[in-house]
Every structure is written in C-alpha cells, then in structure tokens.
Amino acid sequence: MFVVTAQADEIAAGCLVGFASQASINPPRFLVGLSTKNHTFRVAAGATHLGVHVFDTRHLEVVRMFGSQTGDTINKFDRCSWHSGPAQTPILDDAAAWFVGEILERFEMGDHVGHLLEPVGGSPPQELEHWVSFGDVRDLEPGHEA
Template sequence: MRRRPVRLGMAEHDTAQGAAAFESLVSLLDYPMFIVTTRAGDQQAGCLVGFSSQTSINPPRFLVGLSRRNRTFAVAAEATHLAVHVLPREELPVARLFGGETGDDTDKFAQCTWHAGPEGLPILDAAESWFVGRITHRFDVGDHVGHLLEPVAGSAPDELRELISFSDVRDVDPGHDA
C-alpha cells in the first residue's frame, strides 16, 4: 500500500501530522528483539527489549532503552552492567516469558535455564549470542531511560540463525505498561 508523503513543518498541526507519519513508519519496521538481564546485590531481573541499537564502532557502544515502569529498570538503576541476549526464533517461549510477565509477580529465572556469567549477571542458556556491557551513561529518552553500554565480555557464533523480531512478539501483552 502506498502512503502519501507527509511534509514536516514547524507549525503545531504539522507536528501532529509528523507524529502520525512517524508512528505509521515505525509500525512497519520489524526490529530485532533482545532480552536484557541484570543484577544488583541479591536482586536479578530481565525483560524483553525492542529499543536498542549499536551506537558506535570505535569505541564499541550499544544503547538499551528500559521502561521506567519495568522492574528491570529499577534493578538496573543500581547495577553496573547489563547482559544483552540474542535469541533464535525457536526460543520464542523464552522471549514471551520475559516480555509477557513482570518480575514484580513472577520469578522468570525459575522458568528458564541460565547460568551466572561475567559480573555475576544471569546469562540465558537459550541465547544464541550475548554480551555483557558496563553501563557508562544513563539518560532520559522519553518514557524509557537509555543505558549506554561498553561491551566487556560475550559469546557469538560464526553465523546467526533466524532471530526473534518484533513481528514474532507483537501479540504479547506486556507484563507492565510502557
């Protein structure tokens, strides 16, 4: 379906049109989804994350957006590191667990297999690839807080299988509001 272009301008009504065009565009994109885990003291947490991206090649940096309403955000606020996991499509039940349940009510780690990794972070055994990053900066990015990561450890295969993307979890009711 072809959409008519929306011209962005400075007027207030153009701002609403710009927001509508933006929402239409991003609803068409099929972003990769990640599971982020963390630990602070004796608390561990994890959630499904769609707002993330590599931000720099040299030095290597990765940005993760965590919702302020998420238990993982609360634990991450006291943490020094995050683990970012890439899951193959056949591990969709794990993504649904971390996206559809809240750590306020459910011990997600009791329902999957994992092991302690670098910095004591929980590393999901279902992950085809993962890395641990030191949190270098936190900053407001709207209803989420950006966590800029400096990779310090990880594991990656030579090739990735088909990964879980937004279209695979679009129907998951989040464990909390955004």
Template sequence: MKPDTAFDDFVDLLDYPMFVVTVQADCKTGGCLVGFATQASIDPPRFLVGLSTSNRTTSIALAATHLAVHLLPREQLKLAELFGGETGDDVDKFGQCDWHVGPEGTPVLDSARAWFVGEIIGRFDMGDHVGHLLAPVAGGSSGAERRPVFFADVRDLSPGHGA
C-alpha cells in the first residue's frame, strides 16, 4: 500500500474535537472552524492551532498577538457550520451570533462550552496551514457537561475556503 493511501486510511478513522478560533487585529475580526489543534505542552501550558493559508482568518492572525479558541457544544452545530462553511470575505459571521470583546480584544463567542485566549508565542509553516503556538492568558467555561462538536459532525461541510 502506498504511504499516502495508508495515511489517508488512518486519518479517515479519526474523530476529534473541532474548535472555532477567533481573532482581532488592525480593526478587523475573523474566525474559522479549526480541526488542526491540540494541547502541545503541560508545563508550561501550550496549545497549537493550525490555520489554513487560504483562510481570511489567517491573514488577520498574522498581524495579531492573541487568538481565542472555542469548544462549542453539539447544540451549537449551526454556529460551527457558520464559521466553517462561510468566509468572512463575503459574510459578517459576527453579525449572526452572540459574542463579546474578551481579553486582549479577542472576540469571544457567548455560546461556547469553554474558551481560552492565548498569546501567540510562535508561528511556523505546516504546509497548507500556519501553526500558531499559544500560551493561555485567560479563559472561561459554561460548566455544562455537553458533548462538543466533533469532526464527524461537520465531515460533510463545504468549507468557506479550501484547505
């Protein structure tokens, strides 16, 4: 079996949480649905977010100092679809949801199950994504024990921008 085929088969078996990442810089706001994100260190705490190079959010994030990372409950699948299926080039996503200005000026989605704001302490090339290494500076949680949005929930979503 070719390595690419084996890798594709491996990845097809995965189901992982999806996140909405929001950003504010240079008087612009952006946000997108993200599947490439993970805790990267326990001590010190670090989180890695990969943003697509073709995404409007990435162009804003490149000028930003902080990102907000949101875990949405399954009941907010429509919000995940808004941030994953639309592009900020054409749609005001923030005009279609409840949010507030959070720490460091980042947009924080009111319906998130949990969220944190992280300082961008490093950026690096990840192929068709830009990695943003975050050091958490603030966060919040609804305290609700609700199932988050997973990849299987949005697998058939047509992205606002291609990868």
C-alpha cells in the first residue's frame, strides 16, 4: 500500500493507494491509479508531480488516517508531520521511503485515472522494514466511496 500526495494551487492532498506498480526499468517509470471520486485526484489534476510513500507498520496510524479520511472534510496535513519536497510536493516525515515523480501521462483506467511517473528524487529505506500491506488496512472504511 502507498500513500500518494499532491499539491496544486497551494492545496495539499493525499490518499491511500492500492493500485500502483513499477511500470518500466529503463527508463524508470511508476504507475499510480487515483480514484476519480477522490479529493486527491482532483488536486492531482492540477499537479505536475506526485509523492509516493511506503510506511513501516510502526506508523500504521498515519496510513489509516490517509485511507479513512477525505480531504473534502479535513486537512490531513494538520494531523501529521510533513515537509515540502521536490516540486513543492508534500513529503510525509514518518514514511520509511518515498519518491517524487513527474507526471508524464494521465489515462483512464475505469473508475481510476493512471498517472505515469518519472522519479525525480526520493529517499530509500534505511533498513529492512515491515511494510504496510493490504492486510493491515483491509478493515478501513474509506473516506469516500470507491
């Protein structure tokens, strides 16, 4: 599971994402699917970059907050520690690893829109972590319908 962040027009947004994958080795590419009903999707529509974060299970509460709340009703960034990264993309300080990718293309994928990213900066994990997986969040009530 990934937490994806975006910023456009001075509005920061972020959500929990399950549809994401490496898409190419050379050149490096990563694919993120954002639900069209999601606040983060609407902010990302005006963004040039996305932040992609993985979390250790020690910080499961941050992941659960990004998955169970909607930016339509709360400011998630008031409830966690973060800083501005490459291209002013919000970077979550509790993430075990993260990267920022420039959005190269957007395309429809049913009820999600794919964002093809070219990594431009990031921070790899410092040690082997116990990554948050679907099993850790399967009981979440999403902040919006899928």
